[in-house]
Amino acid sequence: MQDITSNFDDISQSVVLRSVAEQLKTPLMIIARQAELQYRTNQTVSPEEVKATQTQADIALRLVDSYLLGLDLIDQQMEIALEPVPIAALLYDIAHELTPIAKQNNTTIELDVAGKYGQIMGHAAGLRAALYGLGSVMSEIPLDTSLRSIKIAAHKRPTGIVVGVYSGAAEQMQSALAGARQAQKQYRRQSLVGMSSGSGAGVLVADAIFSAMNTSLRAGRYKKKQGFAATFMQSQQLQLV
Amino acid sequence: MRILLIEPDSALAPIYISLLQTEGCTVDWAQTAQQATYKADENTPDMVILEIQLTQHSGIAFLHEFRSYAEWVDIPVVLHTVVPSQQLRLFEQSLKEMGIAQVLYKPQTSLRQLLTAVQDALKKVTL
Numbered sequence: 323m324q325d326i327t328s329n330f331d332d333i334s335q336s337v338v339l340r341s342v343a344e345q346l347k348t349p350l351m352i353i354a355r356q357a358e359l360q361y362r363t364n365q366t367v368s369p370e371e372v373k374a375t376q377t378q379a380d381i382a383l384r385l386v387d388s389y390l391l392g393l394d395l396i397d398q399q400m401e402i403a404l405e406p407v408p409i410a411a412l413l414y415d416i417a418h419e420l421t422p423i424a425k426q427n428n429t430t431i432e433l434d435v436a437g438k439y440g441q442i443m444g445h446a447a448g449l450r451a452a453l454y455g456l457g458s459v460m461s462e463i464p465l466d467t468s469l470r471s472i473k474i475a476a477h478k479r480p481t482g483i484v485v486g487v488y489s490g491a492a493e494q495m496q497s498a499l500a501g502a503r504q505a506q507k508q509y510r511r512q513s514l515v516g517m518s519s520g521s522g523a524g525v526l527v528a529d530a531i532f533s534a535m536n537t538s539l540r541a542g543r544y545k546k547k548q549g550f551a552a553t554f555m556q557s558q559q560l561q562l563v
Numbered sequence: 564m565r566i567l568l569i570e571p572d573s574a575l576a577p578i579y580i581s582l583l584q585t586e587g588c589t590v591d592w593a594q595t596a597q598q599a600t601y602k603a604d605e606n607t608p609d610m611v612i613l614e615i616q617l618t619q620h621s622g623i624a625f626l627h628e629f630r631s632y633a634e635w636v637d638i639p640v641v642l643h644t645v646v647p648s649q650q651l652r653l654f655e656q657s658l659k660e661m662g663i664a665q666v667l668y669k670p671q672t673s674l675r676q677l678l679t680a681v682q683d684a685l686k687k688v689t690l
Contacts, residue, residue: 355575362585380671380673
């Protein structure tokens with residue numbers, strides 16, 4: 323994991339890459355909003371394709387933002403102030419944000435926050451970006467129709483609160499993380515072959531963001547589903563209800 | 564309803580203009596703060612959609628100028644910007660004082676969300 327952080331740190335030294343990521347936002351916005359406008363105003367003979375274009379461009383925009391956030395977090399790694407984050411509310415928001423992608427891929431989203439965990443110590447924007455990236459990867463993985471669901475969950479372990487995104491596809495999960503790390507080491511161009519390149523990179527970005535928060539992304543298993551998870555400390559702050 | 568759209572990007576602006584026009588709004592488009600001031604002077608807008616990352620003068624400078632005229636003090640302004648919220652915290656106090664109706668992060672704001680923000684801001688005007 324340390325290697326990934328240092329590699330990512332090397333990337334963060336590159337002003338060029340940061341600038342490219344910033345520059346990419348505008349064309350992606352044009353594609354996404356133009357597609358949305360066509361869809362809204364029925365200016366297309368293939369509304370489903372236009373909707374898909376919009377969704378993919380929006381995912382790519384989120385990914386670029388997450389990448390830039392990852393760079394920011396790593397740049398200021400020593401100063402990251404972890405804050406109490408209400409985990410149930412955060413997971414609910416992420417499930418809501420992932421719904422359009424899931425719908426497009428005929429995937430259902432299950433939310434499972436088994437227990438009143440209150441708040442965990444993390445970086446709210448970083449957590450949101452990382453979990454969204456993972457969720458978008460999962461909802462695009464080609465699966466049998468019977469397995470088309472992803473679970474966004476938090477559960478308690480002796481080591482802390484485990485927050486993760488899981489799906490029915492065991493092999494794909496393992497290969498996704500391995501693929502992300504190979505891509506990081508430049509053995510591969512794309513972390514998940516056969517999927518949209520933007521979403522596959524979500525694993526890579528999530529990995530780097532979690533590293534910046536002093537936790538690590540790992541392949542995990544929860545309620546018979548495989549996925550990615552990271553462990554966080556529970557906040558000791560009093561919960562006033 | 565007349566909306567002043569301050570959007571520097573000439574590829575994005577027509578998309579927002581089409582959207583607002585299909586909703587029955589009249590749109591005046593400005594690419595710079597200076598143009599925006601002229602446009603507002605020619606036709607007083609009912610609301611303003613503002614990107615603060617502009618060439619020449621910044622959107623914040625425009626806001627200060629805009630709010631300095633008594634007749635424009637109550638016109639709702641929606642920030643629709645590429646500047647992330649973390650960076651906007653630096654201007655939090657200024658934005659509060661300028662009476663911003665809503666702040667939207669442009670890369671993650673759909674047209675539907677933009678329309679909702681516009682409708683909310685205009686509702687407050689008509690109340």
